[in-house]
Amino acid sequence: MIKITYYGHSSFLLEIGDKRIVFDPFFRSNPKASHIDINEIRPDYVLVSHGHNDHVEDVEFLVNSTDAVLVSNFEIVNWFAEKGVKNHHSMNHGGSKVFDFGKVKYVNAIHSSTLPDGTSGGNPGGFVIKSEKGCFYFAGDTALSYDMKLIKEEFDLDFAFLPIGDNYTMGMEDAIKAADFVGTDKIIGMHYNTFPDIEIDLENAKKVALQAGKELILLNIGETITL
Numbered sequence: 001m002i003k004i005t006y007y008g009h010s011s012f013l014l015e016i017g018d019k020r021i022v023f024d025p026f027f028r029s030n031p032k033a034s035h036i037d038i039n040e041i042r043p044d045y046v047l048v049s050h051g052h053n054d055h056v057e058d059v060e061f062l063v064n065s066t067d068a069v070l071v072s073n074f075e076i077v078n079w080f081a082e083k084g085v086k087n088h089h090s091m092n093h094g095g096s097k098v099f100d101f102g103k104v105k106y107v108n109a110i111h112s113s114t115l116p117d118g119t120s121g122g123n124p125g126g127f128v129i130k131s132e133k134g135c136f137y138f139a140g141d142t143a144l145s146y147d148m149k150l151i152k153e154e155f156d157l158d159f160a161f162l163p164i165g166d167n168y169t170m171g172m173e174d175a176i177k178a179a180d181f182v183g184t185d186k187i188i189g190m191h192y193n194t195f196p197d198i199e200i201d202l203e204n205a206k207k208v209a210l211q212a213g214k215e216l217i218l219l220n221i222g223e224t225i226t227l
Helices: 059-066 074-082 148-154 172-182 202-211
Strands: 003-006 012-016 019-023 045-047 069-073 088-091 096-099 102-108 125-131 134-138 159-163 186-190 215-217 224-226
Touching (some): 012 125, 045 059, 059 069, 074 088, 172 186, 172 202, 202 215
Parallel strands (some): 019 045, 069 088, 134 159, 159 186
Antiparallel strands (some): 012 019, 125 134
């Protein structure tokens, strides 16, 4: 079983055994997460899907204040290394790495990726994590892609984190197709309702998921569940 805590937007803490992994940390400029105390999170790893500020804003603070290891693509890791981040591991598309919490594969995403100062963040990606506690897909910001079918061929997923806010990423209908492509009926929604451009009708999203035979999990900010 894996413990999951939602911090808003696309930011999650996953506890896999005794290791704590944060994905795409964005706290201090997200007013909906203003009640979250970033000092209490204390990750062992920080995984970053792409370079946009709403996914990297709190990387430097979390890594430098906790000795966590930053894991992302080559360009993002190098950009943070130049800013003084010392603990890091770079990856690129199709590559895998075994960490002490499980095996991580960096997979394709279709999006853009520019770092906060305008530097290229390389190609965006997502992560598939396979551990003794479970296997899941963190899509990052992405459009629907046939590449997702390759995940189903290689992995037996327990659940997937998928963007559902539309406009900049997949909407709910495409997220349903993505869940089919990767081979899971359990979707944890992300990247919705943070900004006006990605506000959606949550009741309709749940209805669409139910009609498709999917379980859509929409967590409150600060809520923790175990899957």
